[in-house]
Amino acid sequence: MTEKADLTSIDVTAVLDRAASGGRITPEEALVLYRDAPLHALGAAADAVRRRRYAGTEHIATYIIERNINYTNVCVTACKFCAFYAPPKDTAKGWTRDLDDILRRCAETVELGGTQIMFQGGHHPDYGVEYYEKHFAAIKREFPQLVIHSLGASEVEHMARISGMSVEEAIRRIHAAGLDSFAGAGAELLPERPRKAIAPLKESGERWLEIMEIAHGLGVESTTTMLMGTGETNAERIEHLRMIRDVQDRTGGFRAFIPYTYQPENNHLKGRTQATIFEYLRMIAIARLFLDNVAHIQGSWLTTGKEIGQLSLHYGADDLGSIMLEENVVSSAGAKHRSNRLEIIDLIRKAGRVPAQRTTTYEHIVVHDDPANDPVDDRVASHISSTAIEGGTAHPELKLVSSN
Numbered sequence: 001m002t003e004k005a006d007l008t009s010i011d012v013t014a015v016l017d018r019a020a021s022g023g024r025i026t027p028e029e030a031l032v033l034y035r036d037a038p039l040h041a042l043g044a045a046a047d048a049v050r051r052r053r054y055a056g057t058e059h060i061a062t063y064i065i066e067r068n069i070n071y072t073n074v075c076v077t078a079c080k081f082c083a084f085y086a087p088p089k090d091t092a093k094g095w096t097r098d099l100d101d102i103l104r105r106c107a108e109t110v111e112l113g114g115t116q117i118m119f120q121g122g123h124h125p126d127y128g129v130e131y132y133e134k135h136f137a138a139i140k141r142e143f144p145q146l147v148i149h150s151l152g153a154s155e156v157e158h159m160a161r162i163s164g165m166s167v168e169e170a171i172r173r174i175h176a177a178g179l180d181s182f183a184g185a186g187a188e189l190l191p192e193r194p195r196k197a198i199a200p201l202k203e204s205g206e207r208w209l210e211i212m213e214i215a216h217g218l219g220v221e222s223t224t225t226m227l228m229g230t231g232e233t234n235a236e237r238i239e240h241l242r243m244i245r246d247v248q249d250r251t252g253g254f255r256a257f258i259p260y261t262y263q264p265e266n267n268h269l270k271g272r273t274q275a276t277i278f279e280y281l282r283m284i285a286i287a288r289l290f291l292d293n294v295a296h297i298q299g300s301w302l303t304t305g306k307e308i309g310q311l312s313l314h315y316g317a318d319d320l321g322s323i324m325l326e327e328n329v330v331s332s333a334g335a336k337h338r339s340n341r342l343e344i345i346d347l348i349r350k351a352g353r354v355p356a357q358r359t360t361t362y363e364h365i366v367v368h369d370d371p372a373n374d375p376v377d378d379r380v381a382s383h384i385s386s387t388a389i390e391g392g393t394a395h396p397e398l399k400l401v402s403s404n
């Protein structure tokens with residue numbers, strides 16, 4: 001399918017009605033809706049689907065408390081949209097965290113009520129399966145209550161190559177060591193043309209999905225993502241969704257779909273293209289309509305802003321992502337939005353929903369249905385390159401950055 005395909009016979013209103021009532025739509029129909037349906041009608045149809053899927057709890061929107069732990073920025077893959085990595089030769093810019101530092105960050109996460117660790121870093125030329133086994137085992141030994149929801153197909157492909165083993169074996173071993181689920185990073189854009197344009201050294205989109213399918217078959221579920229705004233066409237965005245839906249029909253292993261927008265600073269693409277807010281909201285809505293086999297659609301306030309996060313809850317999203325106690329990757333490329341637990345609770349309420357803190361697998365930990373019982377710990381906030389606790393024990397180079 002291309003942008004120029006003859007789609008004139010597709011009736012927007014009829015397809016929207018069918019999608020809103022739960023009928024499956026084709027990629028061609030999805031492209032027409034994404035491109036041409038009135039914005040509010042698209043959002044209303046997506047919200048109808050969300051309400052029906054969550055009948056009984058449709059008044060709730062969820063969030064999670066987690067910490068991204070960036071173990072290294074050294075990377076051989078040099079993606080053009082990335083402002084985080086340092087090539088191995090750049091020893092002035094490159095860094096790695098030692099295990100003690102990582103465990104201190106885990107301890108802070110537990111102290112602040114976080115439930116999930118997102119272990120995220122570059123494709124370090126020396127880090128094979130053994131590195132991840134050692135670190136995941138240590139985290140689970142010290143903090144068995146933390147869920148390790150981390151990495152993605154790209155890291156698996158890389159670590160398996162370094163260790164000279166199959167991706168099946170790599171997945172089995174890191175799962176046995178403590179990895180609970182894959183975060184699905186590295187999906188970027190799955191179709192060949194836009195992927196090659198922004199991440200020429202990454203595995204192909206087909207291979208990314210193949211590795212996720214292997215993981216699902218081994219009992220390791222995942223989320224999946226889309227990076228919007230690096231010059232891809234509308235048709236390529238819909239093709240990305242089609243590729244995910246086809247795998248999901250076979251495995252059922254994708255728990256959530258999380259689109260987010262390219263951030264323009266400090267990377268090779270230099271912000272020449274960017275997705276608009278409307279394009280983002282349309283993607284949230286079309287994902288809810290087209291991905292009829294994926295349970296959760298996540299709104300991302302981190303890259304689009306809090307108000308847009310609120311709006312996404314009316315365009316089909318059922319979840320507002322995380323309070324990230326630490327985030328360094330999209331922040332490096334210019335994402336400046338920060339928030340804290342009390343503010344996220346307030347945002348969700350003001351969007352007309354009841355907030356609920358969730359687990360990695362979307363069970364509700366606490367439903368904030370009475371403001372009188374709201375949590376009071378204002379240290380539960382998102383930070384850039386930070387120790388999550390002021391005066392805390394994390395690495396001295398790190399600074400606390402207040403929310404805005």
Ligand code: SF4
Pocket residue numbers: 075076077078079082083084085121122123154
């Ligand atoms: S996105 Fe990941 S793989 Fe690509 S350059 Fe950045 S750290 Fe490396």
